[in-house]
Amino acid sequence: MKVEELIVYGKEYIHSDYVKMLLGDILNLNPLELLNHLDEYVDEDKVKLFKEEMKSLKEGKPIQYVLGHVNFFGNKFYVNKNVLIPRFETEELVEKTIEYINKYFNRPIDIIDLGCGSGVIGLTLEKKVSTKSVDLIDISKEALEVTKENIKNLKSKANTIESNFFENVDKKYDLIISNPPYIKTNEEIEVIVKENEPHLALYAGVDGLDCYKKIIENIKPHMKDRCIIAFEIGCDQTEDIKKLINKYLDDVRIEVKKDLSNRDRMIFIFKNIE
Ligand SMILES: C[S@@+](CC[C@H](N)C(=O)[O-])C[C@H]1O[C@@H](n2cnc3c(N)ncnc32)[C@H](O)[C@@H]1O
Secondary structure, eight states, X not given: OBHHHHHHHHHTTSOHHHHHHHHHHHHTOOHHHHGGGXXXXXXXXXXXXXXXXXXXXXXXXXXXXXXXXXXXXXXXXXXOTTXXXXXXXXXXXXXXXXHHHHXXXXXXXXXXXXXXTTOHHXXXXXXXXXXXXXXXXXXXXXXXXXXXXXXXXXXXXXXXXXXXXXXXXXXXXXXXXXXXXXXXXXXXXXXXXXXXXXXXXXXXXXXXXXXXXXXHHTOGGGEEEEEEEEEEOOTTOHHHHHHHHHHHOOSEEEEEEEOTTSOEEEEEEEESOO
């Protein structure tokens, strides 16, 4: 079949933007470039793959899992059903964190990314700031397989550790960063998310705070004298997380940051950094 015929065929099933995205990905062309190849014939095996992927999309699979990759902060990351699909809010967390690292550190730093999933946070920071070490932690063996694939693809030197947050970690860090699961057990979420993304990456007990509790309770031995802690948070969790911080940590400064939609989405904790 020709490119144009496949686009027409695809539009019968799914939105044309998705058709162009899928076909472009298979043919290694961006959606605009596709338009310059409308008359070209596509190999049979690629036609077959295109039809299978379209079927998965139509059945409700997220486009990122169908494509098998996402763009995060300008880098291509492999993803599959064992990791959370990285979100735009997390790019905002990474962007703000880079700003603070550049402002407060003028030497290579030790970083830990807790609940790393695909590794987008830690691996992006490794590319953007000067690092001494980057440790990527997850409790899920399957998620860590994805992290390792991204380490390889991005030629990273980061380490992976299978661990229940700090359980198998014995180091101190300049930056501790995490986007842990924070959805309440009974919270209504989009069907496409609930049915496709790993529940281990989403849910964190009745109040959505289980992971923050586990991390903050055990964080002190892993903080260098001068350090930053950065969390992505649910927009209604600010006060509860502040209480947890004040219960377990003294002499720290807390900053809450909003996302582009003006909702509280990040908490930064500074120790000995004014
Ligand atoms: C919300 S996802 C974040 C993934 C990735 N950091 C991102 O921002 O796209 C949370 C991750 O935490 C991991 N996780 C859940 N419970 C954990 C635990 N007790 N210890 C370590 N990792 C955990 C999950 O497997 C999942 O990969």
